[in-house]
Amino acid sequence: MTVVNMAVVVAASSLALLTFASLYRAYAGPTAADRVVSINVITTKVTMLIVLLAVITGQNMFVDVALIYAMMGFIATVCVAKYIDRGELG
Amino acid sequence: MLSTILIVFFLATGLFFFLVGTVGLLRLPDAFTRMHATTKCDTLGEGLVLVALIIYFGPTLLSVKLFLIVVFVWLTNPTAAHIIAKAAYRNAEAEGTKLPEITELKE
Numbered sequence: 783m784t785v786v787n788m789a790v791v792v793a794a795s796s797l798a799l800l801t802f803a804s805l806y807r808a809y810a811g812p813t814a815a816d817r818v819v820s821i822n823v824i825t826t827k828v829t830m831l832i833v834l835l836a837v838i839t840g841q842n843m844f845v846d847v848a849l850i851y852a853m854m855g856f857i858a859t860v861c862v863a864k865y866i867d868r869g870e871l872g
Numbered sequence: 873m874l875s876t877i878l879i880v881f882f883l884a885t886g887l888f889f890f891l892v893g894t895v896g897l898l899r900l901p902d903a904f905t906r907m908h909a910t911t912k913c914d915t916l917g918e919g920l921v922l923v924a925l926i927i928y929f930g931p932t933l934l935s936v937k938l939f940l941i942v943v944f945v946w947l948t949n950p951t952a953a954h955i956i957a958k959a960a961y962r963n964a965e966a967e968g969t970k971l972p973e974i975t976e977l978k979e
Contacts, residue, residue, distance in 0.1 A: 786928060789880045793887055800894045807897050815903040815960035822952055823897060823910040830921050845937045852941060856948040860955055867959035
């Protein structure tokens with residue numbers, strides 16, 4: 783195992799821990815906006831985890847998955863924020 | 873050797889910003905300040921980790937895809953933050969919280 787592979791594994795595991803830490807804010811956040819902020823940042827972290835998985839497993843198609851996941855996260859955030867703003871998805 | 877040092881450096885810096893953003897998300901008092909912390913995760917953290925991986929993969933098609941992720945995230949995350957902030961402002965207004973007057977956000 784090279785130094786780079788070890789660094790990537792360490793980075794991926796600490797990112798997973800940080801993702802669980804920010805899940806607390808999605809659970810406990812006093813307002814809906816706090817929850818949206820938390821889910822947005824969780825999406826970013828999971829995108830990074832998928833990209834790091836591409837390096838760990840050596841399967842390059844995970845990079846495409848990460849690109850699509852980033853797009854879906856953006857759409858989800860915009861939809862929920864609009865729903866909070868207006869009470870409907872018009 | 874040089875690329876190893878660069879990769880580890882960029883990964884560590886990106887992880888540092890992710891850590892800072894998460895601590896801010898958990899510790900700061902309201903939605904706006906929390907958003908201020910988490911946008912560091914989205915721009916600097918994600919950008920630096922992806923730069924490390926671009927150096928790792930070298931000049932291939934994969935690096936182009938990773939660069940596309942960087943561009944996409946740097947375009948969409950400010951947009952998302954803007955929309956969330958607007959929604960949070962109007963929501964807090966509706967619940968009666970005292971906030972500074974911003975006439976543009978009241979339609």
